Amino acid sequence: MSDNESDLFKAAMGEMGGVKRIRPERRVDLKKEAPEKASLKARREAATAMTEQELNPLSGEFVEQVDPRDPIEFKRDGVQNGVYRNLRLGKYTVDARLDLHNHSVDRARKALFEFVRDCLDADIRCALITHGKGEGRQNPALLKSCINHWLPQLEEVLAFHSAQKQHGGMGATYVLLRKSDKKKLETLERHQKRLK
Structure with a gap:
């Protein structure tokens, strides 16, 4: 096709209107496609959850329901019975307190x-956690x-027991x-000094 014919062809095509140049499709994607927003959000949430689990190892799995009026108790192997008895009887000085009233489970x-x-x-050895009994609630004794x-x-916890009445009774726990x-x-x- 000569230059003159080419010019006539282009002019004719332009006059017809609606004619568009066909661009060849790429056979290889040169640019990475952006992931879908939902996929990106799911990946971010999974990474955040994993980081949170690493920071706070307490599981949110199934929790066995405790009666509001029942004591809760735990003692690791190696904890002396006398030490545990003194904890249970509230004989240790409570050096720190945590009040969980009005907290959601996650909080x-x-x-x-x-x-x-x-x-x-x-360097606190004995603490008191006030959680309430949760009587009269839809989910009693949830906390x-x-x-x-x-x-x-928590490996740092050697023992715990429901508190004495003066410290909150069944609505609080010595740790x-x-x-x-x-x-x-x-x-x-x-x-060692004593032995010398």
Whole structure:
């Protein structure tokens, strides 16, 4: 086709209107397609959940229901019976308190984990958690049941028992925490001096 014919062809096509140039399709995608918004959101939520689980190991799995009037109790192997008895009887000084009234389960879970971590940082051995009995509620003793489920999951918790009446009775729990490494060393040094 000569240049003159080519020009006549282009002019004729332009006059017809509605004629569009056909662009060849690419056989290889050169640009990465953006993921769908829902897929991106799901991946972000999964990453956040995983990070939260790593930061707070307390499980949100099935929690066995506890009666509002029943005591909750736990003792790790190695905890002396006398130590546990003193905890149960409220003979240890309560150095820290956590009140979970009006907390949702998720908020209570976060607060409990942070509270135990803060107690360890401050070398606190005995703490009191007030959770209420939850009597007369649609889900009675929900937070109490969660506390009973969560505390054994924390290695720092050596023992716990429902509190004495003057500290909240069945609506509160004494928690005995392990000694920090600093306190263990101080105790060891004190005992070694006594032996000399």
